[in-house]
Amino acid sequence: MRHTFAKYISRVLLCGAALVGPAGCTEFLKEQAPSNLTPTSFYTIPDHAEAALASTYATLRFMGDGAGIFSSNWQLLEALTGTSTTETAQNSDLNNLYGLVHDGNTAHVVNYWNGLYRVIANANLVLDKVPGITPMDAAQKTKILGEARFLRASAYFTAVRLWGNVPLITKPQTASSDDFLPARAPQEDVYKVIVDDLLAAESAGLAWMDASGRVNLAAVKTQLAKVYLTMAGFPLSKGASHYKLAADKALEVITYANANPSTINLFTTYEDVHRESTENRVEHLFMLQYNTTVAGNPMDNFYPNFKPVTFNGPGGTGSSVPTAAFYNSYESGDLRTKDQAGYFYTTYFTNGNGAPFALGAPYVFKHFNRTSNGTAGVAGSRQNNLNVPQIRFAETLLIYAEAQNEV
Structure with missing residues (x-):
């Protein structure tokens, strides 16, 4: 014990002596925290890229998170349609939605805005950090980046349809970022990012379908067709050119489905749409993933x-x-x-x-x-x-029918 104690004393004396110099004992006293992961230390190996992408997927489940008692965020998109009502009176925010007297402080509105921008923020980190990971298989990297761009595009597509001009953030932000409080961007600019992201995802080497629930080519093409169809009408009013783009893109999925009916098709009955046994395949092109081990259906x-x-x-x-x-x-x-x-x-x-x-x-x-x-x-x-369906092949067919009717 005497030797051990003397050893520590000698270190203290050495450090104390060194304090009179310019460097001191900075390195000796510097704490190492290998478990304290940051964006700088985390993105170093391919597994980190996969984990970051998985986190972005998980963030999509904000739609099912709670919005006060007896309510969930997804009801923002339901309550305003005029086709539903409520049997409970305990949630004032939900009742305000049904009464069309909601505002920017209503929980569902706040949660949906924050949720979409969390998806965007996580996708931005993937897109900013993953390209620098080496060594990493090029095909794997391209695929991950394509999936992240689809997720970012889809979040912006929802935001721009809900609120019109919205902040356009395409890089990771910190409190010291120059654009930490960005102004709203014109819808035209937002749609340009959406289209660019989806075109990049389309060329990322994704499989036509993916039974694991990850983004696939059929979902990307259908989403792009839907974006073109939306741009054709109000408020951008792109007209005939974008109706044709929408029809052509939807037709690519339909053509593949006709040639591969066991891979992409309509379900035999409507009830098949809502069976656990039919998830992530056939008619389901993209779904929010739920499993009670992680998060049950909301x-x-x-x-x-x-x-x-x-x-x-x-x-x-x-x-x-x-x-x-x-x-x-x-x-x-x-x-x-x-x-x-x-x-x-x-x-x-x-x-x-x-x-x-x-x-x-x-x-x-x-x-x-x-x-x-x-x-x-x-x-x-x-x-x-x-799972909760987000994009179905039935929608692909309807997009094609609507767009083709205008061509």
Whole structure:
């Protein structure tokens, strides 16, 4: 112990003596923190690139995050349509959305804005840092950058349609960045970045489909077709040239699907759209990924208020339910109103798999997970792993039809 103590004393004396010099004992006293990762120290190997991209994908799930009691961010896009209402009165922000008296302080608006810009910020980091990682397989690097550009483009595409002119940020920012508080950019400039990003993603060597749920070529081309179609109309009013661009791009996906019907196609029934077993393939070109191990499906706000439609018994919030006027607007016999088969359900099974009972009103069925909640005589898994569709082949066909009609 004497030798050890003497050793430390000698170090202190040496350091103290060195303090009279210009350098001192800076290196000796400098703390090393190998677990303290920063953007500078993190992006050094290919695994870091994959992890950063995975983080960007994960950020997409902000849409399902909470917006106060009995509500989620995604309801921003639902409540304003006029086709739904709520059975709960506890969330003033949600009620303001339904009453069309929301403003910039409404939780759903704030959360959606912040969520989109977190996706953009994470994508910007990937696009800025990954090119400098060496050694790294060139094809892997190009693919990762292409996926990041698709995710950034999609976030900006949502933002520009919701708010028009929005801040255009394409580089990582810190509090000392010159453009830390950027002004809103004209929509024309935002759409240019969106198109450039999607064109880069299109040439990134992505597979036509990807069963893992990552960005694929069919999703990129369909998104680009949708962007062109949007640009053709108000407010940019690009007209005929962009209707043709939209039709041509959608046709590329349709042509591939016709030649490879087992890879891309429409599902046989509408219910197949909302099965766990059909995720990330056939009609589903791009989905938000959910798994209860990481994050369970966030669409439970569609459940009716305090009715036993799941294994949990009476529950649910009824915070997003169809209006009677909307439900009654469908003609008699319309398959979209067929109970438990289309968009709605008016009956279900007690506690998910028991005796059938009437709900007393129509409720939204399209995100109902039979696998999780149960069905006639079959108990549910209690694990809602259902992904949320973002781009479907059905949309590709509709984009083509609308655009081609204007050419």
